[in-house]
Amino acid sequence: MASEKGLKRKGFWKYRALIVLALPGVLLMLINNYLPMFGIFLAFKDLNYTDGIWGSKWIGLDNFKFLFASNDAWVIIRNTLLYNISFLVINTLLAVLLALMLNEVKNKFASKFFQSTVILPNFISMVIVGYIVYGFLNPELGFVNKFILEPFGLEPNNWYAEARHWPYILTIVNTWKGVGYSAVVYLAAIVGIDSEYYEAAVIDGASRWKQMTKITIPLIAPIIIIMTLLAIGRIFNADFGLFYQATMASGMIKETTEVIDTYVYNALLVTGDTGLASSAGLLQSVVGFTLVVTVNLIVRKVSKENALF
Amino acid sequence: MNSKRTNPVIIIVLTLFSLACLIPFWLVLMISLADEDWVTVHGYSFWPGKFSLVAYQYLIEDAEKILRAYGVSALVTITGVVVSLFVTSAMAYALSRKEFPLRGALSLYILITMLFSGGLLPWYLVYTRFLHVQDTLMALIIPGLIGGFNVIIMRTFFTNSIPPSLIDSSQIDGAGEFRTYFSIILPLSLPVMATIGLFTTVSYWNDWFTSLVFIQNEKLFSLQYLLTKTLMNASFLQTIANKAYSSTAQVTTPLESIRMAMAMIAIGPLVLVFPFLQKYFVKGLTVGAVKG
Numbered sequence: 001m002a003s004e005k006g007l008k009r010k011g012f013w014k015y016r017a018l019i020v021l022a023l024p025g026v027l028l029m030l031i032n033n034y035l036p037m038f039g040i041f042l043a044f045k046d047l048n049y050t051d052g053i054w055g056s057k058w059i060g061l062d063n064f065k066f067l068f069a070s071n072d073a074w075v076i077i078r079n080t081l082l083y084n085i086s087f088l089v090i091n092t093l094l095a096v097l098l099a100l101m102l103n104e105v106k107n108k109f110a111s112k113f114f115q116s117t118v119i120l121p122n123f124i125s126m127v128i129v130g131y132i133v134y135g136f137l138n139p140e141l142g143f144v145n146k147f148i149l150e151p152f153g154l155e156p157n158n159w160y161a162e163a164r165h166w167p168y169i170l171t172i173v174n175t176w177k178g179v180g181y182s183a184v185v186y187l188a189a190i191v192g193i194d195s196e197y198y199e200a201a202v203i204d205g206a207s208r209w210k211q212m213t214k215i216t217i218p219l220i221a222p223i224i225i226i227m228t229l230l231a232i233g234r235i236f237n238a239d240f241g242l243f244y245q246a247t248m249a250s251g252m253i254k255e256t257t258e259v260i261d262t263y264v265y266n267a268l269l270v271t272g273d274t275g276l277a278s279s280a281g282l283l284q285s286v287v288g289f290t291l292v293v294t295v296n297l298i299v300r301k302v303s304k305e306n307a308l309f
Numbered sequence: 310m311n312s313k314r315t316n317p318v319i320i321i322v323l324t325l326f327s328l329a330c331l332i333p334f335w336l337v338l339m340i341s342l343a344d345e346d347w348v349t350v351h352g353y354s355f356w357p358g359k360f361s362l363v364a365y366q367y368l369i370e371d372a373e374k375i376l377r378a379y380g381v382s383a384l385v386t387i388t389g390v391v392v393s394l395f396v397t398s399a400m401a402y403a404l405s406r407k408e409f410p411l412r413g414a415l416s417l418y419i420l421i422t423m424l425f426s427g428g429l430l431p432w433y434l435v436y437t438r439f440l441h442v443q444d445t446l447m448a449l450i451i452p453g454l455i456g457g458f459n460v461i462i463m464r465t466f467f468t469n470s471i472p473p474s475l476i477d478s479s480q481i482d483g484a485g486e487f488r489t490y491f492s493i494i495l496p497l498s499l500p501v502m503a504t505i506g507l508f509t510t511v512s513y514w515n516d517w518f519t520s521l522v523f524i525q526n527e528k529l530f531s532l533q534y535l536l537t538k539t540l541m542n543a544s545f546l547q548t549i550a551n552k553a554y555s556s557t558a559q560v561t562t563p564l565e566s567i568r569m570a571m572a573m574i575a576i577g578p579l580v581l582v583f584p585f586l587q588k589y590f591v592k593g594l595t596v597g598a599v600k601g
Contacts, residue, residue, distance in 0.1 A: 015409055017485060018406060018409050021400065021402060021486065021490060022400045022415060024396045024400070025396050025400030025460065026418065028454050029418065031451070032422075032432075032435075032455070036427025036431035036432040037426070037427040039427045039431020042434075098323075098326065101319045101322060104315055105320070105323065112587075113327070114326075116587045117330045120331070120583065121333075123515075124579065125515035125533050125575075127517050127533045130540050135333070135337055135340055136353075142352065143353045146352025146353065147352065147354060180330065241517075241518065248540065249541060265429060269433075277430045278431070281429055282428060285425060285427065285428050288426075289425045293424070
């Protein structure tokens with residue numbers, strides 16, 4: 001066959017076994033990632049299941065108009081951005097600090113122990129995190145109301161109904177779960193620093209503090225910058241688990257806990273409003289994509305080898 | 310490094326930090342062990358004045374739901390991890406071969422999946438209207454099978470740790486690509502397989518979101534999803550605790566401690582294996598931190 005000859009010439013036929021090996025992965029990505037991408041046009045349709053996906057009516061930007069006409073759009077965008085920014089700043093600062101401290105521990109056993117415990121929260125599911133938060137904040141029996149507020153004569157709080165507390169609660173929970181992981185990544189970078197730098201510094205009489213500020217921090221700065229920039233690329237994507245499980249999906253505190261991801265989930269599977277779900281979802285994808293590409297451009301300017309693409 | 314001893318201030322701060330990571334688990338354990346009457350008066354505490362194992366007795370008497378959920382989670386995790394390791398490493402191996410003509414195109418194909426997503430609604434429709442896998446175990450397995458980042462980590466490992474001459478010589482000896490992949494590449498890749506395998510295990514085991522989206526049938530509830538239901542839905546919690554003691558109706562069911570006992574049953578295995586896995590986790594993080 002002529003086409004087969006063509007294939008042979010390009011060398012594809014010779015590598016057919018490699019193509020077969022890559023094929024399952026290619027197909028799975030097609031299903032999981034590419035087919036949904038074609039679904040973004042749903043944001044411009046009035047989806048109804050009787051007419052089917054193709055038969056549904058085109059309605060232009062009406063879904064978006066509806067989304068922005070309600071107050072929802074601004075609230076979820078504000079929440080998503082503010083949470084992610086504060087998570088990023090707090091997590092980075094604490095993780096670097098923690099990594100620097102972990103690096104100072106000389107005793108091998110102690111070092112292992114500290115690393116294991118700070119990273120443990122990272123490996124439990126968000127569901128368990130939800131249970132832990134509930135243990136502390138249960139309005140009638142929770143530890144915080146019963147053993148912290150009551151003994152000091154303070155009024156117990158109905159936590160799952162009072163929106164104003166949640167920015168702090170969620171920030172604490174997020175830090176608790178994630179900071180150990182980041183710290184160990186930074187620690188790996190610190191351990192990788194050539195010991196000659198420190199030896200030379202010691203000969204010059206540099207103190208531990210001087211070594212930390214003049215050697216360690218400058219040398220791990222690139223990886224801090226890269227991790228930060230990558231996180232900025234994801235700033236429009238919230239951790240669904242955190243906002244769903246830790247809040248126990250309480251509707252009364254939406255004002256400060258609803259983020260784009262939980263909003264899309266609710267619109268899709270709870271209220272069944274596919275128009276809002278798809279327009280909010282598309283908004284998220286487009287802004288997310290733009291951010292990733294922009295951030296990557298910046299990374300390429302800062303240090304070429306660290307760019308994602 | 311000049312001083313051999315660690316600054317005591319650092320030790321104190323790190324100890325406090327470690328305690329902050331451990332204490333919440335302790336609270337959950339203590340609630341699960343607390344006597345219901347004591348708790349109703351005094352609240353959840355780190356050291357309940359009265360202990361009781363009743364919550365665990367309830368769960369043992371009526372273990373069917375939990376055992377089934379354990380089974381679903383185990384089945385999904387084992388199948389998912391095995392298939393995922395195969396699919397990921399096979400794709401990564403093809404990508405690691407410098408002479409493979411589709412190398413560039415496939416890399417781009419993977420990169421795009423890491424940059425752009427269609428969002429929840431189209432993804433949901435693909436699974437429910439196109440694959441029709443809702444309410445089957447496939448819905449829990451398929452989404453986690455491949456991730457661009459894992460493919461890239463494995464590809465980097467293959468390119469850096471397996472000398473091309475090894476592949477050449479095995480092919481001169483007459484081994485085909487499949488033979489090379491199975492008997493040369495895989496045995497040499499245990500470190501990266503262990504690392505990625507552990508991360509995949511944790512993400513399958515901890516997954517509750519795909520169940521939330523796709524599963525209605527109670528028989529297919531995974532452990533984490535059963536826990537989600539138990540946490541959020543008091544009447545569902547009641548059905549978990551119902552059977553065994555319903556005849557001796559006088560006793561109040563210790564719902565709060567049953568809830569926390571369920572959490573402990575889910576945390577237990579992880580805490581037991583964690584010390585053994587920890588060295589792989591840390592190694593894996595380092596692998597993950599180095600960009601492909």
